[in-house]
Amino acid sequence: MDIRKPNDSELQKIMLFSPEALFDGTLGEVKPTNEKINQLVTPLLEKGSYYLIAVEDDKLMGWILIGTSKDQFTDKISGFIYELFVLEEFRGNGISKHLMSTAIDHLRQDGYAEVRLSAFAENQAIKLYQKMGFNIRTVSMSLPL
Numbered sequence: 001m002d003i004r005k006p007n008d009s010e011l012q013k014i015m016l017f018s019p020e021a022l023f024d025g026t027l028g029e030v031k032p033t034n035e036k037i038n039q040l041v042t043p044l045l046e047k048g049s050y051y052l053i054a055v056e057d058d059k060l061m062g063w064i065l066i067g068t069s070k071d072q073f074t075d076k077i078s079g080f081i082y083e084l085f086v087l088e089e090f091r092g093n094g095i096s097k098h099l100m101s102t103a104i105d106h107l108r109q110d111g112y113a114e115v116r117l118s119a120f121a122e123n124q125a126i127k128l129y130q131k132m133g134f135n136i137r138t139v140s141m142s143l144p145l
Contacts, residue, residue, distance in 0.1 A: 001061070001095070003102045006053045014051055014063050015041070021085035026120055041065070044082060052102055054086070054095045062086030064099040066107060069116055079107030081117040084125060096128055104132075 006014060018037040032040075049067025053060060062085055069080035081103060086095045107115050117134065119126050 001054055001056045001098065003052055003054050003098060006051050006060075006063070010053055010055075010060060011051065013060055014053070017085070017087070018083070021083055024085065025083065025123065025125075049082065052099060052106065054090075054099055060087070061090040062095045062099060064103045066103045068112070076114075077112075078114040078116050079104075079110065079112035081115065084117075096125065097132070100128065100132055 015034070015037060018041065019032045019034060022032050022037065044065065044067055047067065049065060051063050051065050053063045055061060063083070064081060064085075065083040067080055067082060068077055070077050081100070084096060084099060086099075104115055115134075116137070117129065118140075119129065
């Protein structure tokens with residue numbers, strides 16, 4: 001398996017699968033359109049965020065979107081993982097862990113002292129994040145009315 005930045009055609013594939021990735025990541029709470037994905041992702045890419053993809057035999061298996069984030073209270077800039085997704089047929093093979101490790105290495109090399117991410121409370125990926133050393137920092141709560 002190779003982990004690297006995508007070429008243009010691979011980036012187009014990611015953008016086509018991104019609604020499914022966001023749907024999965026939000027546990028079905030958000031059903032975004034391709035237009036909404038473009039509204040969310042394009043500004044990130046324009047500000048220097050980038051994808052890393054996992055490929056084998058020219059097959060796209062998964063990706064991670066990394067960049068920066070500014071803490072709303074301290075203005076501290078940290079590395080940020082915006083999206084992690086593995087196509088269903090490739091799940092259970094450690095691809096998420098490889099993508100996470102590579103992304104963390106990239107962010108470390110980019111000079112960040114901390115990496116942050118957000119996840120929905122019941123997302124199974126939280127177990128992976130905790131195994132990799134991530135700690136719960138804040139909790140976002142909601143009250144349906």
